[in-house]
Amino acid sequence: MKKLMHVHKKKTIKAARVLWSITRFLLFFIIGFVIIYPLLQIISKTFMPVEQYSDPSVIWIPKSLTLTNIKAAMMGLDFWPTIGRTALLCFVCAALQVVMCAIVGYGFARFQFKLRGLLFGMVILTIVVPTQLVFIPLMVQYRYFDFFGISHLIALFTGEDYTKYTISLINSRFTFYLPSLLGVGIRSGLFIYIYRQFFRNIPKELSEAAMIDGCGPWKTFVRVMLPNAKASALTVFLFSIVWHWNETMMSNSFFSTGNKPLSVAVQAISDAYGANESVIASIVESGLYKAVGRNLQAAQGIAYGAILLFLIPPLVLYIFTQRFFVEGVESSGIKG
Numbered sequence: 001m002k003k004l005m006h007v008h009k010k011k012t013i014k015a016a017r018v019l020w021s022i023t024r025f026l027l028f029f030i031i032g033f034v035i036i037y038p039l040l041q042i043i044s045k046t047f048m049p050v051e052q053y054s055d056p057s058v059i060w061i062p063k064s065l066t067l068t069n070i071k072a073a074m075m076g077l078d079f080w081p082t083i084g085r086t087a088l089l090c091f092v093c094a095a096l097q098v099v100m101c102a103i104v105g106y107g108f109a110r111f112q113f114k115l116r117g118l119l120f121g122m123v124i125l126t127i128v129v130p131t132q133l134v135f136i137p138l139m140v141q142y143r144y145f146d147f148f149g150i151s152h153l154i155a156l157f158t159g160e161d162y163t164k165y166t167i168s169l170i171n172s173r174f175t176f177y178l179p180s181l182l183g184v185g186i187r188s189g190l191f192i193y194i195y196r197q198f199f200r201n202i203p204k205e206l207s208e209a210a211m212i213d214g215c216g217p218w219k220t221f222v223r224v225m226l227p228n229a230k231a232s233a234l235t236v237f238l239f240s241i242v243w244h245w246n247e248t249m250m251s252n253s254f255f256s257t258g259n260k261p262l263s264v265a266v267q268a269i270s271d272a273y274g275a276n277e278s279v280i281a282s283i284v285e286s287g288l289y290k291a292v293g294r295n296l297q298a299a300q301g302i303a304y305g306a307i308l309l310f311l312i313p314p315l316v317l318y319i320f321t322q323r324f325f326v327e328g329v330e331s332s333g334i335k336g
Helices: 002-046 068-077 079-110 116-128 131-143 147-158 174-181 188-201 204-212 217-228 230-246 249-254 262-269 277-285 295-332
Strands: none
Touching: 002 068, 002 295, 068 079, 068 262, 068 277, 068 295, 079 116, 079 174, 079 188, 079 217, 079 230, 079 262, 079 295, 116 188, 131 249, 174 249, 188 230, 204 217, 217 230, 230 262, 230 295, 249 262, 262 295, 277 295
């Protein structure tokens, strides 16, 4: 009897494990499908001729493949100059944030000074407060940029309006470079937190041993701490690139039409009913969409192609750096 009960119990446990495995697979499959569905649709529509968009017999797999939408999107985006400007902006800002946020994070992690808690609370506040709340002051500051108050000082002696002596940083990459250099760029508060958590987990004996060997605080930071923070630095670098790559609000306001990054160009070309109408018409007239009678279908194809072109670089970057990225997240203390 006991043997039968034991066998029955083992079968019950095995059935429960199988049921849980099936449930877990279905759960992850559903979540994964919901996440990847838009990407699959973009890929399908990009390589599908626009004439098949209204064909009820075509749902996912096109009857034939085409590169017309990609070519039209590259034409509408002025792709190579635009992606070059965007890549330069992203990489320079990311490099500046990697260095400056590391310095600030190390200071909060290792040094004791007055108002330390208050200042770090202000750093956390930069993560919480939306950029939209400080957008107007930022616009005014960059439009009438007063370097170290020199313009106010000159105006004090001349009696004239200080704005006469200011410079405008609008339509300049310095609207992104300066905040990154000063540790207040896009998501810099989060990057400082990542570095702070990492440096706090490094044993103090390392820095103490370096000081015994004659290293000062700066030398200890450069020669001991930074080499150990490679994973966190890579995490910050990748996060910074992705967030600058996807940023649209400030880019749309700070740059003129001919100098906008790729994210804003994609957003503009996807507007088939607004200012983008003339662009769509010029692409159609170029002969890429010979069989299209209306511009709406062409606009849809161009929009899908532009979105795919926008997604490819960060996806490729993540594929090649995935292992290092995961290691950096695990060691940076984000979870804690």
